[in-house]
Amino acid sequence: MQKVEEIFWLRAYGCIAVFLFHLMDQVNNYVDNLVTDFMRIPLVLGTPIFLFISVFVFAIRYDKEVPEGFIRQRVKYIMLPYFVYGLIYSTAEWVRAWGEGDPISFWANAVQYFVYAGWHGYFLIIAMQFYVGYWLFTRWRLWRVNPVPWFWLSCLISMGYWGTAYWYGVDPPGYLLWVAPLGWLYLFFLALVLVRYYPLAPNGIKAERPLWMKYLALPACLGIFVLGLCIATLAHLPDFTSKEVWIIPFFVLFTLCATRRLKGYTAPNWVRKINVYSFGIYLAHPMFFIVTDLVIAPLSLPIVVYAAILAVVSMVGCIVLSNVVNKSRIGSMMFGKQLNVAMR
Numbered sequence: 576m577q578k579v580e581e582i583f584w585l586r587a588y589g590c591i592a593v594f595l596f597h598l599m600d601q602v603n604n605y606v607d608n609l610v611t612d613f614m615r616i617p618l619v620l621g622t623p624i625f626l627f628i629s630v631f632v633f634a635i636r637y638d639k640e641v642p643e644g645f646i647r648q649r650v651k652y653i654m655l656p657y658f659v660y661g662l663i664y665s666t667a668e669w670v671r672a673w674g675e676g677d678p679i680s681f682w683a684n685a686v687q688y689f690v691y692a693g694w695h696g697y698f699l700i701i702a703m704q705f706y707v708g709y710w711l712f713t714r715w716r717l718w719r720v721n722p723v724p725w726f727w728l729s730c731l732i733s734m735g736y737w738g739t740a741y742w743y744g745v746d747p748p749g750y751l752l753w754v755a756p757l758g759w760l761y762l763f764f765l766a767l768v769l770v771r772y773y774p775l776a777p778n779g780i781k782a783e784r785p786l787w788m789k790y791l792a793l794p795a796c797l798g799i800f801v802l803g804l805c806i807a808t809l810a811h812l813p814d815f816t817s818k819e820v821w822i823i824p825f826f827v828l829f830t831l832c833a834t835r836r837l838k839g840y841t842a843p844n845w846v847r848k849i850n851v852y853s854f855g856i857y858l859a860h861p862m863f864f865i866v867t868d869l870v871i872a873p874l875s876l877p878i879v880v881y882a883a884i885l886a887v888v889s890m891v892g893c894i895v896l897s898n899v900v901n902k903s904r905i906g907s908m909m910f911g912k913q914l915n916v917a918m919r
Contacts, residue, residue, distance in 0.1 A: 579635060579773075581834045582628055583842035583916070587849040588833075589624030594860050594890070596621055597695070601864055602882050612808050615815040616801070622698055622817040623762055623826045625857070629702050630766035633709050635773070639718050641710055649706040652912050657699040659909045660858050661688045664696075667865070691749020695861060700754045705763055708756070712767075722767040723785070729760035730823055738820045753818055761823055769834060792835040797828045847916045855897035855911040856890070863889035 596618040603611060633641070665688035672679045687693040692700050712718065736757040739745075745752060752758075772784045790796065804825070807813050813821060842850075849856075867888045871881060900906035901913045 579632075580840060580842050581837040582632060583846050583850050584837050584840070585624055585830075585833060586628055586853055587842070587846045589621045589628070590849055590853040590856055592618045592621030592624070593857055594621075594886075597861055597864060598882060598886055598889075601868060601885055602878065605881070606878055609808070609811075612811075612815065613805070616804060616808065619815050619817050619819075619822060620826055620829060623759075623822065624830075625698060626701055626705060626759055627762045627766050627826075627830065629705050630709055630763050631770060633706075634767055634770040637709075637713065639713055639716070641713050646707065646710055649703060651908055653699050653703055653706070655908050656854075656858055656911050657696050658689065660696055660862075661685075661694060663862065664688060664694045667862075687749055691747075691751055692754050693749030696858065697750040697754050698857070701756065701759055704754075704756050705759075708763060722764050722771060726761070726764035726768045729764045730827070733758050733761045734820045734823050737818055737823075741820075758818060761827070765827060765830060769830070788831060791828060792831040794832055794836070797832045800825060800828055841919065844918050847918055850916045851913050852894050852897050853914065855900075855913065856893045858911045859893045859896055860889050863892040867892075 596615065599611060599615055599618065637645075662685075665685045666681075668688075669679060669681050669684045672684075736755070740752055740758075768788075772782045772788060784792075804813065804821070813819065816822075864885060867885050871884055876884070897911065897913055900910040907913065
């Protein structure tokens with residue numbers, strides 16, 4: 576498979592964005608103002624980046640046919656960590672509730688985490704749906720169909736899904752609203768469109784990007800959108816999550832611009848290192864946030880010092896854990912496999 580340097584940059588950005596977004600959740604327990612709102616703007620794209628990459632990489636690597644055991648491999652390395660970390664986080668929540676004098680049923684709490692995907696690992700359920708979707712895409716030979724019209728339709732569907740759900744106050748248990756594929760369809764088809772017009776497409780044909788892609792990839796388009804978003808933030812209008820209507824045009828503009836501008840820029844080793852640990856960091860960082868917070872919160876440190884300690888300890892903890900568990904195959908399957916990334 577050809578090395579797509581842009582993906583190294585995007586995966587590193589997505590990993591850092593998710594990490595810092597959840598760090599901001601901890602910080603917001605002590606300070607929540609307009610400054611922290613502005614800081615969240617570039618961080619809301621973290622989860623969509625991971626989902627987009629999951630399809631883009633497979634479309635580049637496999638093109639029209641996935642290998643035997645494709646789904647089985649994904650189940651081992653995606654769903655097993657979902658249950659392992661789900662058990663860790665659900666048990667920690669159960670212990671916390673009992674410690675605070677608000678006892679809850681262990682099994683009812685586990686159902687909230689495992690069945691209703693009520694923790695940040697909901698991303699793994701969405702990713703698994705995308706893997707099955709790509710398997711069906713190749714099996715039904717849908718690569719014969721131009722994905723561009725389907726991309727525009729998927730944007731409308733995803734925007735309609737989030738808009739309708741929030742307008743009518745739809746609130747199913749856990750994160751079931753978030754794991755439904757309708758809200759993320761645009762990422763699947765955006766990946767297919769970008770692969771179709773990638774300079775070195777899997778079929779060996781260099782396809783010229785259509786005008787609409789060239790125009791939307793201009794930094795000015797992304798800049799105008801971000802300016803509008805900043806103005807809206809001053810008015811306290813947007814909610815800063817990756818599941819909002821405005822995220823869809825934001826992510827499309829960002830991705831088109833980033834993939835165009837990053838083309839030809841070789842990712843340095845520090846970016847590649849983040850790629851190596853990205854899956855483990857995504858899964859484990861809230862655990863280290865919680866443990867570190869229990870230790871340093873009573874110290875009443877200045878907020879900048881508190882955030883810095885939380886970030887450093889948690890990042891180091893994730894990397895150490897990843898290195899330890901990846902010494903064995905079963906450990907990597909249970910706690911998150913490191914990516915095999917060649918250093919420069």
